Amino acid sequence: MGAEFVALSLPPLLIGILAAVTCALPGNFLLLRRQALIGDAISHVVLPGIVIAFLLTGTIATLPMLLGAAGAALLAVVLIEGVRRTARIEAGAAMGVVFTSLFAAGVLLLEQSDTSGVHLDVEHALYGNLESLIWLDATGWASLVDPVALAGLPSELPRMALALLIVCLALWLMWRPLAIATFDEGFAATLGLPVRAIGLGLVMLAALAAVAAFDAVGSIIVIAMFICPPASARMMTDRLGAQVGWSVAFAILSAVLGYVAAGYGPLWLGFENSVSAAGMIATVSGLILGVTMLAGPRRHPAGLARKG
Amino acid sequence: MVAIKDVNPVQAAPRNEGVQAPPPALSVAGLTVAYGEKPAVFSVDMTVAQGTMTAIVGPNGAGKSTLLKAVLGLVKPLSGEVRLFGLALSRARDRIAYVPQRASVDWDFPARVIDVVLMGLHRELGLLRRVRPEHLDRARACLARVGMQDFATRQIGQLSGGQQQRVFLARALVQQADLYLLDEPFAGVDAATEKAIIGVLKELQAEGRSIVAVHHDLSTVRAYFDHLFLINTRAIAAGPVADVFTGENLQRAYGGRLGEAQLAGGTLTG
Numbered sequence: 001m002g003a004e005f006v007a008l009s010l011p012p013l014l015i016g017i018l019a020a021v022t023c024a025l026p027g028n029f030l031l032l033r034r035q036a037l038i039g040d041a042i043s044h045v046v047l048p049g050i051v052i053a054f055l056l057t058g059t060i061a062t063l064p065m066l067l068g069a070a071g072a073a074l075l076a077v078v079l080i081e082g083v084r085r086t087a088r089i090e091a092g093a094a095m096g097v098v099f100t101s102l103f104a105a106g107v108l109l110l111e112q113s114d115t116s117g118v119h120l121d122v123e124h125a126l127y128g129n130l131e132s133l134i135w136l137d138a139t140g141w142a143s144l145v146d147p148v149a150l151a152g153l154p155s156e157l158p159r160m161a162l163a164l165l166i167v168c169l170a171l172w173l174m175w176r177p178l179a180i181a182t183f184d185e186g187f188a189a190t191l192g193l194p195v196r197a198i199g200l201g202l203v204m205l206a207a208l209a210a211v212a213a214f215d216a217v218g219s220i221i222v223i224a225m226f227i228c229p230p231a232s233a234r235m236m237t238d239r240l241g242a243q244v245g246w247s248v249a250f251a252i253l254s255a256v257l258g259y260v261a262a263g264y265g266p267l268w269l270g271f272e273n274s275v276s277a278a279g280m281i282a283t284v285s286g287l288i289l290g291v292t293m294l295a296g297p298r299r300h301p302a303g304l305a306r307k308g
Numbered sequence: 309m310v311a312i313k314d315v316n317p318v319q320a321a322p323r324n325e326g327v328q329a330p331p332p333a334l335s336v337a338g339l340t341v342a343y344g345e346k347p348a349v350f351s352v353d354m355t356v357a358q359g360t361m362t363a364i365v366g367p368n369g370a371g372k373s374t375l376l377k378a379v380l381g382l383v384k385p386l387s388g389e390v391r392l393f394g395l396a397l398s399r400a401r402d403r404i405a406y407v408p409q410r411a412s413v414d415w416d417f418p419a420r421v422i423d424v425v426l427m428g429l430h431r432e433l434g435l436l437r438r439v440r441p442e443h444l445d446r447a448r449a450c451l452a453r454v455g456m457q458d459f460a461t462r463q464i465g466q467l468s469g470g471q472q473q474r475v476f477l478a479r480a481l482v483q484q485a486d487l488y489l490l491d492e493p494f495a496g497v498d499a500a501t502e503k504a505i506i507g508v509l510k511e512l513q514a515e516g517r518s519i520v521a522v523h524h525d526l527s528t529v530r531a532y533f534d535h536l537f538l539i540n541t542r543a544i545a546a547g548p549v550a551d552v553f554t555g556e557n558l559q560r561a562y563g564g565r566l567g568e569a570q571l572a573g574g575t576l577t578g
Contacts, residue, residue, distance in 0.1 A: 032417060173435065180427045183417045187479075190380050190406040191430050192398070238463040240418045 006076040007049060007138040009231075012130045013259050016221070016281055019213035020251035023225035024166050026206045028244050031230045032182050037092055038080075038203055039226030041099035041221035042210040045076040048106030049156050055113055062155065073207035076102060102123075131278045133177025156216040163212035170205055171244075178202065179240055183291075217278050224282035225251055232289045235296025250292075254285035331394030333358045333487045333518035334379065339388030341371070341378045348374040352388070352543045356520055358486075360537040361513050363523040363549075367562045369539040370521040373409070373491050380406055380489060392487060405485035407476050409492050415465045421475050422447055422460040430480035433485060450481040453511075455504050470501030477505055488512060490521040494528070506532055529553055 003231050023039065030036050046069040053068025054060055082096040092220055137143065144150070159162030171178070181188040181198045189195045210222045231248035272276030334356040341349040346486045349371040356362050379390050381397050392400035405428070425447040426439055431440065452456045456473040464472065468475045473493060480488060488509070494502050509519050509532075523529065529536060529549060536552040538544035544561040545552045 176430060180430060182414045183419065184408060186382050186408045186412060187406055189382055192401045234418065238418050239420065243418050
């Protein structure tokens with residue numbers, strides 16, 4: 001493994017790992033709050049957001065895309081809360097209504113607008129373009145300490161790293177209030193904790209993770225990583241801190257195994273072409289969940305099934 | 309609805325507290341709470357003197373839990389005022405502790421018994437202070453008080469209902485509050501747990517603390533509590549158990565839903 005690996009495989013692999021971990025971290029708390037679907041919702045509503053941003057600016061430059069996605073995520077969160085309160089239905093149903101409607105609206109918008117000249121389509125939204133995030137300036141491992149070459153890294157890498165940093169910092173700061181409010185919201189409120197702001201903060205954190213990861217890896221990975229690594233981790237331990245640790249390990253494992261399997265697996269099996277790395281990473285995370293559900297030491301998944 | 313003036317008038321919150329007289333642990337004036345259009349609690353006044361142990365009793369759907377939640381700021385009242393030790397809720401938080409209904413949380417949450425008890429120390433610890441050995445000692449002492457010292461490292465989902473209820477009480481004990489507000493602390497617990505909980509509550513009262521509990525078992529009202537607050541959306545009657553726990557008042561609180569047999573069984577005749 002040398003120059004070719006550093007230029008072609010290292011950046012997408014790192015971005016995949018960063019995206020997986022960034023989504024898995026808030027996913028732990030979403031799962032325990034039975035809000036795991038919110039990741040699904042956010043990653044879908046990102047589509048109309050970026051289409052509208054494209055229609056307004058006429059480019060697919062990063063900043064307007066991210067702003068459009070963030071705006072759509074915010075709108076979705078507000079709509080979900082609004083539907084839940086006015087229609088008095090459960091959160092899952094409210095999310096389902098809002099994100100399918102907005103995603104459908106995004107597909108219609110995309111069809112009606114002239115995006116033929118740019119790389120903007122539903123497939124891109126679903127699968128991302130992980131394999132195309134290559135590092136042309138790299139000539140080998142030495143490039144990792146070469147400032148000139150480093151400047152040519154795909155911009156998704158530092159952006160994803162920044163998103164992960166923000167998520168880690170926020171979770172570290174909110175850890176105890178978030179844990180208390182997640183377990184027992186009423187009790188948390190009597191302690192004077194701002195439980196609604198905490199809940200909203202968590203959703204905003206999830207939106208940040210989804211929007212940052214979406215552009216690089218597509219919504220398939222985002223949806224899978226919000227749910228699968230935390231749910232697998234819940235099978236391994238009965239302690240919150242350990243669960244979050246396991247979820248990070250499973251997210252990294254999914255990203256590495258998935259990327260390698262997508263790139264080389266089909267060749268090993270005698271097929272000619274590689275398959276989508278995003279799809280394979282999500283599939284691997286699902287397989288890991290399956291294994292932990294069958295063999296994990298704590299097989300009573302929060303948010304998936306309940307005993308007694 | 310019968311007017312409440314005739315018998316055992318509900319005490320109004322004192323308007324003018326003397327400098328020397330301690331303020332009531334809890335005073336509620338004109339409290340109305342509604343979910344949707346129908347009020348769950350209507351125009352309720354309530355006073356709990358310090359050092360007393362009060363049962364809030366009434367039929368299902370009478371607004372017992374809602375009243376407690378409104379006092380704690382968990383539901384927003386349409387109108388009315390709540391004072392705790394003469395203070396607004398936001399200034400009295402360090403003096404109150406809440407024991408929610410056991411069924412209100414998901415016990416599959418990844419936490420050990422000691423983790424749940426330590427949650428009661430959050431106001432002392434704040435955002436970033438670490439849990440130190442003395443905090444652990446205090447949490448363990450509170451577990452011992454409810455007879456759960458051997459379960460500190462047990463996953464909470466593995467406990468029986470009664471054990472879970474005791475953990476909730478231990479979490480409130482570690483808060484070292486002056487007023488304990490409990491929502492159905494004896495619901496669905498075993499006899500040993502019931503005995504342990506009432507023992508601890510009586511100890512708290514002996515220390516001069518005040519207790520208010522939503523309670524549903526008429527047969528134990530006399531034995532467990534010294535004050536009774538009867539509610540059916542409106543306040544029906546309030547005062548010392550000996551005065552308020554009468555067949556007439558219960559009939560008015562429960563209406564036709566309380567059979568003669570229940571009234572007789574409720575130690576009314578004894």
